[in-house]
Amino acid sequence: MGLLEGKVAFITGAARGQGRNHAVRMASEGADIIAVDVCAPVETVAYDTATEADLAETVRQVEALDRRIVASTADIRDLAALRSAVDAGVAELGRLDIVLVNAGIFSSSRLLEMEDDTWSTMIDVNLSGAWRTIRAAAPHVVAGGRGGSIVITSSLAALTANENMAHYSAAKAGLVGLMKVAAKELAADRIRVNSVHPTTVATDMILNDAFYQLFRPDLEKPTREDFEEAGVTLNALPVAAIESDDVTEAIVYLVADSGRYVTGTTLVVDAGASL
Structure with a gap:
């Protein structure tokens, strides 16, 4: 029996990269999946973002493991769209136990040269989008009455300073505060909230x-x-750079029974970069 047998996980940014990796690994451990991704270009981002074909491939890989998956497109800047996606997934799969706040973007600019939309898009996606994800999904975990786990993907950039990415670092550092408050507020419902902080991960974003x-x-x-x-x-x-597998392993530890008393922590997976 898998580590997550019978559980349901909601994952943002699931079309490719770390999100797909998390989805497939959770499925291999027995979980069913609710998956969302924007599947459209995002302004101020210089690289190609995920497509509907990418999301379809995540669906294919999860179903190949004989697990159920409910996938849809949603922008984490749209609370109503997130709620619709989660509600539909819970209606079909029957419960929600795990929330992986994974979706995010990257861009770069010198602090004093940064355009307003570069700053605001970053904060709206990487920080406010995380709040919207928790706001949309956590009530279902609470309603289940079984406890659960929320993991927010932050970054080493939340803990160390890097030039050309003040907006990214600010958003990722803000996630630590969000995580700690959520961990306190949801503890009475036996919902654990933690953040993971990878160094550079070899995905399409990088x-x-x-x-x-x-x-x-x-x-x-x-x-x-x-x-x-x-x-x-x-x-x-x-x-x-580390691989998506390295981040997924840390997340599995946090969401499975192995992390049952771990909450309010920042788990660093950084190949020693913070040294």
Whole structure:
């Protein structure tokens, strides 16, 4: 029997990257999945965001494990859309136990050169979107009366300073405050709330020309190899980026019985970068 047998997990940003990885692993441990992603371009973002075909692939991989999945498109800036997605998923699957607040974006700019929409989009997606996700989903976990777990994907950037990403760091640091208050308010309902803080993760949000340029501004058109050469210097362990699996393993620990008394914590998965 899997670690999450009979449970249902709601995952934002589930079409690809860490979100898909979490969904497939949760399904392999016996969970059914409610999955959402925006599946559309997001303003101020320089890389290609997930598509409906990506979300369909997540559905295919979960169903291949003989688990149920209810998937829909929703922008985490739209509380009504999130509520509709969660409500439909719970109506079909019968319960909700786990909420993975995973969806997010990345962009970069010097602090004093940043445009207003670059700042506001980042905060609205990465911080306010997390609040909306919890607001839409947590009432179902409370109503179940069985307790549960919420994990917010933050970043090492919440704990350390990096140039060109004040808006990203501010949003990710704000998630820590949100997590701690939620952990206190939901503790009486036996709902645990934690955040995970990865270093650079090898996903489409990172593996693109705009991110490579951020790491190697000295080069006109840096490659992934150039990025990895620079990235490996930031971590104590000799890796330029960790994999989605590494973050998923930390999340499984938090949402399964192994983390039954862990709440209000910031779990860092950073290859020693914060050292």
